[in-house]
Amino acid sequence: MLGPSKARDLDRLVVVSLDRLVPTDHFYRHLARELDLSFVRDWVKECYADTGRPSIDPVVFFKLQLALFFEGLRSERQLMRVAADHLSIRWYAGYNLDEALPDHSSLTRIRHRLGLPLFRQFFEHVVDLCDQAGLIWGKELLVDATKVRANASMEQLPDIRMRRPDRAPPPQARSYLHRTAGVGTR
Numbered sequence: 001m002l003g004p005s006k007a008r009d010l011d012r013l014v015v016v017s018l019d020r021l022v023p024t025d026h027f028y029r030h031l032a033r034e035l036d037l038s039f040v041r042d043w044v045k046e047c048y049a050d051t052g053r054p055s056i057d058p059v060v061f062f063k064l065q066l067a068l069f070f071e072g073l074r075s076e077r078q079l080m081r082v083a084a085d086h087l088s089i090r091w092y093a094g095y096n097l098d099e100a101l102p103d104h105s106s107l108t109r110i111r112h113r114l115g116l117p118l119f120r121q122f123f124e125h126v127v128d129l130c131d132q133a134g135l136i137w138g139k140e141l142l143v144d145a146t147k148v149r150a151n152a153s154m155e156q157l158p159d160i161r162m163r164r165p166d167r168a169p170p171p172q173a174r175s176y177l178h179r180t181a182g183v184g185t186r
Helices: 027-034 039-047 058-070 076-085 087-093 104-132 171-181
Strands: none
Touching: 027 058, 027 087, 039 058, 039 104, 058 076, 058 087, 058 104, 076 087, 076 104
């Protein structure tokens, strides 16, 4: 039997707990249990003034950066759109349903203020913490080894060793690039 049409009654106020809406076995709950980010405040305190408007909690900022990574997103703008839609990210960051999420531009400014060296240090430390907590098991390795013919000439590429002597590719890598790019076969 065909049931009646579903009425849309979405303006009605409902008392609900965000904590009850996120499943107990959700990834972000597990991450929150296993990964203590309290160290972040000590790392970044030198980047903030003693006076002025209170900032977004740096722990929240880095939780959102982890969500950006885990969700495979490319920008803070995209992250905040997804966070507005995904209750689990909102829960992980500690924002209740009636709280406004941070603006994407604030996250971008914080990221620029903290700088790349601190980000690198943070993510390396998080990987170490995950390893210590048994979250990294090293049983799987995924590699995309698709061979795609490039529309470029190896002879016209600048010599990388001239610009970055500390990161020059080994000779076997250059040889491999020449072979796979089809240099001299046209």
